[in-house]
Amino acid sequence: MVSKTTNTRQRILLVTGMLGAGKTTALRELEDLGWEAIDNFPIRLLKRLVGREKDGYSLAIGFDCRTRGFVPAKIIEQVKAWVEDGDVAITTLFLDSSGHELERRFNETRRRHFLAQDFPVASGIAAERELLAPLRRWADVLIDTSDFTTNDLKQTIREQFSRTAPQDMTVTVSSFGFARGKPPTADLVFDMRFLDNPHWQKDLREQTGLDAPVGEFIEKSAIFASTFDKISALLLELLPRYADQGKAYVNIAFGCTGGRHRSVYTAEKMAQVLRDGGFSPTVLHRNLGSRAAELVEGTELK
Known part of the structure; x- marks a missing residue:
């Protein structure tokens, strides 16, 4: 037959x-x-x-x-x-x-x-x-x-x-705030709350991860560079393998408490690494426009 x-x-x-x-x-x-x-x-x-x-x-x-x-x-x-x-x-x-x-x-x-x-x-x-x-x-x-x-x-x-999957795998890099819920469709989630929170710096509170002073503050953390490099290496190793398996979409999400500082900066920086690695990620910031609220951000670390 x-x-x-x-x-x-x-x-x-x-x-x-x-x-x-x-x-x-x-x-x-x-x-x-x-x-x-x-x-x-x-x-x-x-x-x-x-x-x-x-x-x-x-x-x-x-x-x-x-x-x-x-x-x-x-x-x-x-x-x-x-x-x-x-x-x-x-x-x-x-x-x-x-x-x-x-x-x-x-x-x-x-x-x-x-x-x-x-x-x-x-x-x-x-x-x-x-x-x-x-x-x-x-x-x-x-x-x-x-x-x-x-x-x-x-x-x-x-x-x-989708009847016809795109020829190239679609990669999305997003930021979000855990206080406002995790994104349910994310494939890979990285929690950046181990970094010092710029929210508790009065001159940075109303700024976001898109502003240079916030990025400079985050980069000063002794653990940021080594952690970022490890995540970068992991993603650059995984994404080609996802593509080989025929996966049409990969959603990578970085979270912090409010979704305005640490996650935003990390997502933007990671998107650039992926572009340098040959990918064309779309960048989304879910909670960037949310109000800076102390009850959301939690207790300041002394």
Whole structure:
């Protein structure tokens, strides 16, 4: 039997998961990436869609507990049959989130949970989680959106399911403040809070890591140069290996307490090292515009 190559088979992505976990956002982003997207399509009609196109056609199908004919065991059985037949290249994506976060999202939007019309939202979430457990275990890709913003989810979808990955690996170097939460999509995170904090220097407090006096203050630390050199060497060794493995995106994040001084300076300096090493990083400073606040920065070291 001659195997069918992936580029001539219909490409199917089944998108499912917990209500409120981001299925609609994921499908819209997939549509922007060139997929044909259909949401809540009746399960009994799936056979009419799958395997009809033979030219690499990409179709994203969204479904959840509200979809007519939704029975996880039967869906898994059907997917297995398609995989064995070989007519389609099929992947299942499951979007999940913590119960607390899902409950917050439902309360925020004042929506009723489909499985808890006359009961608290938490009851519906618990029932739904039990119902979807087989699909969650079966899924090829699991994305937990508990700590995601909408943009975080969009970026993750782009990285995972872009129809054509960029020829050159995209490298992002960013800064952030731990006090305002870690970036959930970062691949590599480096904590720069071991350095003396410029915030506690009155003449530097309102400046940032983009200002020369702040950089000079950070460079005076006895440990900065040796640590920076080690991180530089590590990244210059890892990035080519990521590229060899076909990784399309690498996000490198440097954090400090408020995200305005140490992380900003280190990110800028590291981006220059990577440029000198042949990469073209994009630099983002998430909390650069945040207010300098002592309660955020913590206690001054004496």
